[in-house]
Amino acid sequence: MIKLDNLEVRFDDFHALKGIDLEVKEGEFFTLLGPSGCGKTTTLRAITGFVEPSSGTISVAGKDITHLAVEKRNIGLVFQNYALFPMMSVYDNIAFGLKVRKVAPAEIKRRVEEIAGKVDLSEEQLVKKVNQLSGGQQQRVAIARALVTSPPIICLDEPLSNLDAKLRVQLRNELKDLQRKFGITTIYVTHDQEEALTLSDRIAVFNKGNIEQIGRPEEIYNQSANEFVANFIGDINKLDAAFLRRAGIETDQQCYIRLERVYVNQLKPHHVDFGKATVADVEYYGLYIKYTLDADGSTFKVIEKASGVDIYQVGQEVEVSFDPNNIMKY
16 A cells, blocks of 8 residues: 655755655555654654655555645645644544535535544534634544545644543554544554554564664563664563573573563463562552562662452562573564
């Protein structure tokens, strides 16, 4: 559906994108993930036509759109700040793209009301000014405006970053439901690892203008391609030489293990028995508990479900084990 081939972008002396190659399938929810300044938003802006590539090509359904004008690409776009017209009504904001295309008023009314219903905007809200709405409602308006012209592709640039945590989770779920309902090809930019893991069919992890790994969420998390990806995606323990020696592992590679794959007082047949450790800190999150453990100077963290287990106390001695197959080596 969308293909980037050796895409490069330079801003004077700054090399923003360095030979980006990726392909997004039709109907896929594809996320560009990475820290600030890594190139993910520049990639999105190149796809939508707001940034001119220095070299390489962008194609959609086999058609080269690298130098096509923004308005001719038929790609829906939701900005981080929504870019709505604050003094216009919700109806007029959603209808804006249709009016520019000179769609008949009766058809505009039909399509605006239809899309408003799908994103859960009421008739009462349609007549309000945008600046009278909450952040979550404004986000729905921005999505409706992007979808009302029936684009084959929608691009979203950190659309949830300005919302509070609870609303972000709620709208994240709604966004995924909408994407499934419409079956629209979606490119989503975020720096939030949890957002990327929960929303995406596939993820491209960016770092300093390069793509470090492309894969399904479970591949990115469980089979991280390198140290950058392992450290960027979720919490992880870097295992020092003392830890590895105590567990009977000799290696010159850098070793990591996810927090939930270190076990406290749960020795199983295929586990390595690491031995005793002391609880140095306890963080209670409701659904889970995060322990910081100390074993002769080796410090590491463990996550356990909070339901149905005893909460270990600071200073308490526990038995630690893990499956050596869960160690990532680089």
